[in-house]
Amino acid sequence: MKEKKPLIRVKDLVAKYGETTILSDINVDILENEVTVILGSSGCGKTTLLKNILQLQKPASGSIEVFGEDLTTLSENEYEEILKKIGVLFQNGALLNSVNIFENISIPLEQHTKLPPEIRQKIIEVKLGLVNLSHAIYLKPSELSGGMKKRAALARAIALDPVILCCDEPSAGLDPLTSADLDKLILNLKNQLRMTVLIVTHELASIHRIADKIIFLDQGSMLFNGTIEEARKANIEQIDAFFEVGSF
Amino acid sequence: MTPSKDSGSKLIIGNGKILLEGDIDKYSVPDLWKRYHQIEDLQNIEQVDLSKAGLLDSAGSIFIEQIAIDIKQANNLDKPYTELITNYNDDQGHTLKIFSQSKLEDSKPVKPESFFEKIGSNVIDFGRSLFDAMVLAADIFYWAIVGIWKKKGARKGSFTQQSLLIGLEGVPIVAVLSIIIGFILALQAAAQLRMFGAEIFIADMLGYAMLTEMGALITAIIVSGRSGSSIASEIATMKVSEELDALKMMSINPIRYVIVPKFYAMTVCMPLLVVMSIIVGIFGGLLIAVFYLNLSPSAFYNQLINVLTFKDFITTMIKSTFFGWAIVIIGSFYGLQVEGGAEGVGKATTFSVVTSIFTVILIDVVFSLLYLP
Ligand SMILES: Nc1ncnc2c1ncn2[C@@H]1O[C@H](COP(=O)(O)OP(=O)(O)O)[C@@H](O)[C@H]1O
Ligand SMILES: [Mg+2]
Numbered sequence: 001m002k003e004k005k006p007l008i009r010v011k012d013l014v015a016k017y018g019e020t021t022i023l024s025d026i027n028v029d030i031l032e033n034e035v036t037v038i039l040g041s042s043g044c045g046k047t048t049l050l051k052n053i054l055q056l057q058k059p060a061s062g063s064i065e066v067f068g069e070d071l072t073t074l075s076e077n078e079y080e081e082i083l084k085k086i087g088v089l090f091q092n093g094a095l096l097n098s099v100n101i102f103e104n105i106s107i108p109l110e111q112h113t114k115l116p117p118e119i120r121q122k123i124i125e126v127k128l129g130l131v132n133l134s135h136a137i138y139l140k141p142s143e144l145s146g147g148m149k150k151r152a153a154l155a156r157a158i159a160l161d162p163v164i165l166c167c168d169e170p171s172a173g174l175d176p177l178t179s180a181d182l183d184k185l186i187l188n189l190k191n192q193l194r195m196t197v198l199i200v201t202h203e204l205a206s207i208h209r210i211a212d213k214i215i216f217l218d219q220g221s222m223l224f225n226g227t228i229e230e231a232r233k234a235n236i237e238q239i240d241a242f243f244e245v246g247s248f
Numbered sequence: 249m250t251p252s253k254d255s256g257s258k259l260i261i262g263n264g265k266i267l268l269e270g271d272i273d274k275y276s277v278p279d280l281w282k283r284y285h286q287i288e289d290l291q292n293i294e295q296v297d298l299s300k301a302g303l304l305d306s307a308g309s310i311f312i313e314q315i316a317i318d319i320k321q322a323n324n325l326d327k328p329y330t331e332l333i334t335n336y337n338d339d340q341g342h343t344l345k346i347f348s349q350s351k352l353e354d355s356k357p358v359k360p361e362s363f364f365e366k367i368g369s370n371v372i373d374f375g376r377s378l379f380d381a382m383v384l385a386a387d388i389f390y391w392a393i394v395g396i397w398k399k400k401g402a403r404k405g406s407f408t409q410q411s412l413l414i415g416l417e418g419v420p421i422v423a424v425l426s427i428i429i430g431f432i433l434a435l436q437a438a439a440q441l442r443m444f445g446a447e448i449f450i451a452d453m454l455g456y457a458m459l460t461e462m463g464a465l466i467t468a469i470i471v472s473g474r475s476g477s478s479i480a481s482e483i484a485t486m487k488v489s490e491e492l493d494a495l496k497m498m499s500i501n502p503i504r505y506v507i508v509p510k511f512y513a514m515t516v517c518m519p520l521l522v523v524m525s526i527i528v529g530i531f532g533g534l535l536i537a538v539f540y541l542n543l544s545p546s547a548f549y550n551q552l553i554n555v556l557t558f559k560d561f562i563t564t565m566i567k568s569t570f571f572g573w574a575i576v577i578i579g580s581f582y583g584l585q586v587e588g589g590a591e592g593v594g595k596a597t598t599f600s601v602v603t604s605i606f607t608v609i610l611i612d613v614v615f616s617l618l619y620l621p
Contacts (some may be wrong), residue, residue, distance in 0.1 A: 097591040114278040115307055122310045122349060131354045142589050160274065161305045192346045 004031040006195050007164055008053060013062035015045065015052050022048045023220050026062070030164075035190060035197040035210050039242070040217035045203050046200040047091065047168055049217065053198070054088065054166065061196035066164070084112045087195075088222065089167040091151040095141040101128070102137050108159045127155045131185060145176040151185070158189060163191070167199045171206055183209045204243070216242075257302075258282045265295035265334075266315060270309030272301050284315065290322035291361045299335035304343040313349055373530055381581045384503075391504045392511050406509035414510070415517030416474045421526065422470050426458075426525040429466055430532025433457060438541055447541040451551035454533035463526035464564050465612060468571035470492060471518065472604040476579040479510055480600035483583025484593040486587040492584075511573070518572030519565045526564075567615045571608050 006029035008049040013026040022045045030036050038046045051057045053064055055071050064071045065195040066082055074082070095104050105124045109115060115123070128134050150170055157165060170186065171179030187210045190197045201207065205233055207214060207228070214231055218238050224231055231239050257270030259280050266284075270276065296315050304312070316329040325332070328350075336344065361369060437453050483506060486492050492502045530552070537543045553610040586592040 027488060097589070109274075113274040113307070115274055116278060116281045119277060119281065119307055119310055119314070122314070123306050123347075125352055126306060126310060126347050130346070136350060142587065142592065163309075192342075 004033065006030060007032050008198070009065040010049075010053065011063045011065070013052060013064065013119060014060040015048050015057065016060040017048075021060075021220060023052070023217070026222050028215055028225050030196065030198055031213070032196055033190075033194060034212040035187070035199065035216060036213045037207050038198065038200045038215045038217065039202065039207065041242075043133060043140045044217045045220055046202075046217060048156070048201055050166055050168055050198070054086070055153070061202075084160055085163040087160065087162035087165045089150070089153050089157045089165070089170055091168040091172065093153035095149060095153055096158070097141050100138050100140050101144075101155075104152065105143070105156045105159050108156065112160055123159070124155075127159055128152075130158070130189065131155045147174050147182065150174065150182055151181040154182075154185065154189075158193065158195075161193060163196060165195045167197070169200055169202075169221065171201060171203050176205065177204065179203065180209070186210065204245070255497065261287060261293065261295060264292055265297045265582045266293055266319075266384045267297045267300060268312065269300040271303045272312060273303060273305040274307035277307045277311045280311065284311075290319055292323070293319050294323060294325065294332065295319075297335050298333065298337075298340055301340065302338070304340050306343075306347045309344045309347040311345065313347075322390075346490065348609065349404045377581075377585075380585075381577065384581050384584070385573075387503050388507055388511055388580070391467065391508050392503045395504060395508050395512075403505050403509060407512050410513035411517055413478075414471070414513045415520060418471060418474055418517070418521055421474070422467050422521050422525050423528050425470060426466055426529040427532035428464060430454065430458060430529030431535060433462070433529075434533035434536035435540070438536055440607075442541065447543060448547060448551050450533065450537050450541060450543070452555045454530055454537075455552045455555045456560075458526045458529040458533075459560050459564060461612075462569060463529055464522045464568045465608070466529075467518070467522045467525045468575070469605055471514075471521065471572070472575050472601055472608060474600045475514070476575040477597045477601050479576060479579030481593055481597045483507070483580055484586040484596040487584060487586050488589060488593060503580075505571040507576070511576050514572035514576045515584045518575075520567050522564065522568040563615065563619050567611065570611050570615075574607045575604045578607060578618060 008030035010026050010028045010030075013023060014021065015026075019075040026049065038049060040046055048057065052059045053066075055064070059072060063073075067085070069082065071079065071082065075226070095101070096107070102124055106120060106125060109120050109123060125134065125137065128137055131154050133148060133151050133155060136144060136148060136152065141152065144152060154167075154170070157167075165186070167186065170182050174182065183206050186197060186199070189195065197210075198238060199206070199210070211228060213225070213227055216231065216236075216239055223236055224234055224239055226234075232243065257268070257272060257276035257280060260267040260269065262449065268280070296312055296319070298312070312333055313329065317330040319325070319332055320327070320591065330344075330348070330350065333344065345418040434450055434454055437450055438447070440455075441447050441450055483492075486502075492506070495502045495505055534545065534548055537548045538545055579600045582596040582603070586596040
């Protein structure tokens with residue numbers, strides 16, 4: 001088996017809101033073709049880490065390398081080229097409410113490619129088919145349920161066949177069955193499309209189902225980074241406590 | 249990093265097949281698509297050959313499938329179109345399979361309506377809304393009248409609160425705009441009247457205009473914008489956050505609890521605001537009469553009470569009550585109609601303001617025709 005390449009390298013990351021330090025000394029590699037789960041209790045900085053990686057927030061210090069390029073030093077154009085290869089599923093879906101699902105998915109395609117409308121139409125239909133939402137193509141986001149919105153947002157995230165897919169709490173607010181479906185869907189897409197996936201969650205069930213690696217955040221620092229088995233053996237109090245809650 | 253503009257991908261025709269060369273992806277497909285559409289004749293082409301193709305992505309595989317579908321049609325082939333795609337390796341086959349359209353055919357999405365269907369359903373919707381609004385109006389009147397005797401299920405202190413909100417807080421803006429409009433009306437008329445030496449008639453003109461038209465209209469338009477919108481957004485927010493459902497579950501009629509207090513407040517405040525608007529507007533005109541036309545205030549006053557009739561006053565009071573009711577009913581109507589989260593609230597507000605201003609003017613027309621002098 002050949003050595004896996006790191007697609008994302010976080011080096012000495014420090015993230016702050018104003019004067020408050022939210023994250024410090026984060027060092028982690030996200031490897032190619034793996035599902036990495038960012039884990040930790042609510043408010044520990046998972047979303048902050050993701051937003052720093054995506055440069056939606058500027059890191060206070062440290063560097064983020066994606067595909068071997070340091071995002072903190074890239075120009076606007078170079079950054080956009082990187083963005084074409086990253087799909088993001090935001091915590092609440094973040095579909096544009098004023099337009100229908102078709103147009104929501106069409107936007108990244110129109111922004112980043114010159115594809116003819118006929119092909120674009122087919123791509124949108126196929127991507128919606130992949131998330132089992134073909135019938136909802138011309139509906140508005142407000143006409144969808146929570147789980148359907150997440151799936152539509154997932155279809156938008158994979159519109160451009162991203163190399164990296166980032167999901168912020170895809171299963172939050174969903175019932176266990178829908179959330180399990182969504183996990184399966186993400187895992188399935190990851191395998192089919194050979195994506196590298198970075199997921200933020202604090203749902204234990206999801207982690208067991210999909211994680212190759214986990215990153216455990218606690219009080220602004222990274223307690224652990226590795227596989228689930230390693231995590232169990234590591235004898236770290238907080239992690240054991242975390243797994244204990246869900247294991248009955 | 250940047251994909252080269254010329255991706256080096258090619259589409260070649262010959263030997264009864266279309267040969268694709270290089271990466272077939274979202275960057276190369278736009279050019280290949282143009283090239284493909286230059287082909288005049290697909291007759292006798294029976295294959296899409298991928299032996300020289302590189303990486304495929306969703307755009308690429310959909311493009312390839314499209315060619316296969318077109319070929320099948322042009323040549324009336326019996327085979328399924330997937331069999332017309334040949335010489336792909338495992339990776340390419342895998343990609344083609346994931347993004348295949350063939351799985352889609354059985355699901356039929358709801359198509360968006362055509363232009364004429366849209367017009368048609370808009371007309372039907374309008375009729376239905378009008379009916380619903382009438383029903384709501386009847387409900388509000390019913391609860392407003394019942395509420396005079398039965399106090400149970402009403403919100404305590406809400407009448408006072410709403411009166412302050414709709415009435416008192418509206419005073420400054422109504423006053424300022426009325427004085428400005430009175431002032432401008434008088435100024436425009438003054439120049440004309442002066443030419444005929446008929447300066448004194450400014451009192452007639454202004455008094456009559458403010459009393460029968462302008463006072464009520466200015467006030468109604470301002471109240472539509474201020475209170476109509478806030479009624480709509482308040483009720484819409486309550487609907488969206490399921491507060492109205494919660495009220496129902498506590499056996500409280502939402503119309504009674506939320507809308508009727510606003511209705512009472514409007515019934516009382518609207519005529520009062522209109523009276524104030526009329527007085528302030530006339531005062532604005534008085535400034536012109538005194539300082540620009542050099543009339544004495546007493547002459548202005550004597551002329552004024554000659555034109556102002558009690559009948560006109562009563563008519564205006566009735567009219568402004570109707571304006572107020574229309575604003576409450578329309579605001580509540582759009583508030584209750586709201587669907588689908590936060591963005592619905594904004595829409596409800598906008599619609600309510602536009603519709604209530606329109607309706608106010610419509611009522612004004614009706615009154616003008618009824619009470620033709
Ligand atoms: N916009 C903000 N301004 C200030 N502090 C924030 C802001 N957003 C988040 N925080 C703080 O940052 C910490 C981490 O938040 P977040 O990354 O959203 O947590 P989570 O792990 O639940 O996703 C929390 O303590 C939160 O209070
Ligand atoms: Mg979060």
